[in-house]
Amino acid sequence: MQDWVLGPESAAATGDTGPWVRWLPLAWAMAADPGGTYSPPPVPRGDNQDGQFIAWWAPLLQLTSYGLGWAQPLRGLARWDQAGRPLDEPVLAAVQRWWGPQLDDVLAWGADWRPGDNEGPYLPLTPTTFERGTLFQPYWGRRSQPEWEQVWGSGSDPLHLWIHARTPLDASVELPEVALEQLLTLPTHPKVAALLHTGRTANQRPNDVLLLPRYAGWYRLLLAAGPPRHGGHDRRVDVVVTPLGWLGQFRRSTKTGLWFRGSHDTHVQGNV
Structure with a gap:
């Protein structure tokens, strides 16, 4: 693993350890302070052998699922994209600044995501059916590109994004199980x-x-x-x-x- 995997934050601040939470605090800070001058991490290059793509993409599902309350974040992102990507919401302004140029990659993944393939989507904790056809049709072509296939092409969730986005729903021994x-x-x-x-x-x-x-x-x-x-x-x-x-x-x-x-x-x- 490279040095970028380990951030200064503790597990108490991120809910987990490992490369998938490396940039999570930065993502929430960008959404909390839309007027700030935060710089998103650089776009990963090459393959995902050292987990750099997991770390770069993982905060996207947390911001949209829990920040915006999207039970189906890929559906929400596709609708937002096709509406011209309005930036009146700070969360979506952060999404555009960070993942905007590469958004088609995650939407191409969503074009063939199947309920039951894994644990997501995770709000409200039951599998749901994604719209097929017209909603995700614009992104199918991206799936044929070699650079997309290299990162996203092995399995239904090759980056384990659904799994690593569940921590805000996890029971914790540190927090009470009460209303x-x-x-x-x-x-x-x-x-x-x-x-x-x-x-x-x-x-x-x-x-x-x-x-x-x-x-x-x-x-x-x-x-x-x-x-x-x-x-x-x-x-x-x-x-x-x-x-x-x-x-x-x-x-x-x-x-x-x-x-x-x-x-x-x-x-x-x-x-x-």
């Missing part, structure tokens, strides 16, 4: 999550902060949340992983049942 609201009654401890009520905004939305000591399992805690504790139908929760930073302000869709940041119109693009 989100019950965190209010737990004792304060460095290894226990905290839910902090910060009041209401000017438009009477209930606002909370979910403060977590570890990255693994953060989205699972959101999914365990019940109705807003303080009334209202548009509860906002800022998610902060202390060794990593702010992941965004999330709300739950009454249409999909999933949590997302940004606009609801963008959220539904990656769902049935």
Whole structure:
């Protein structure tokens, strides 16, 4: 392995160890600070013998699946691409800056991904059917290129992207197996999550902060949340992983049942 595999962040900040999480903190930072001057890592060249393609592509599914709440991130990316790639959402602005020129590669992979081939897509934890035909038709031609075949052509998930993107849903021995609201009654401890009520905004939305000591399992805690504790139908929760930073302000869709940041119109693009 090359030196780039090992980053300065701990497993608490990334949820895992190894090449697939090397650039995950950078990806969330770009989405949190769209006006920043972050530079994406260089595009990998050659083959994937040292895992460089896994590290480069892996954050894409985490940003879109959990940031945008896309149960079907490849469907969402294809729709976004065919809509002209609008950049009004910070997550998608980060996607364009990082993976934009190579987006056809991952969409060509999605063109022949089959439900049941592996564990994804992983929201809401059940296999779903991707649209075939017209949605992914523009990307089929890319699959015939030798450089695409070299990286993506061996198996249904040659880079193991679905598997390595599951950590926000993982159960963690460091986080309690309780409903989100019950965190209010737990004792304060460095290894226990905290839910902090910060009041209401000017438009009477209930606002909370979910403060977590570890990255693994953060989205699972959101999914365990019940109705807003303080009334209202548009509860906002800022998610902060202390060794990593702010992941965004999330709300739950009454249409999909999933949590997302940004606009609801963008959220539904990656769902049935």
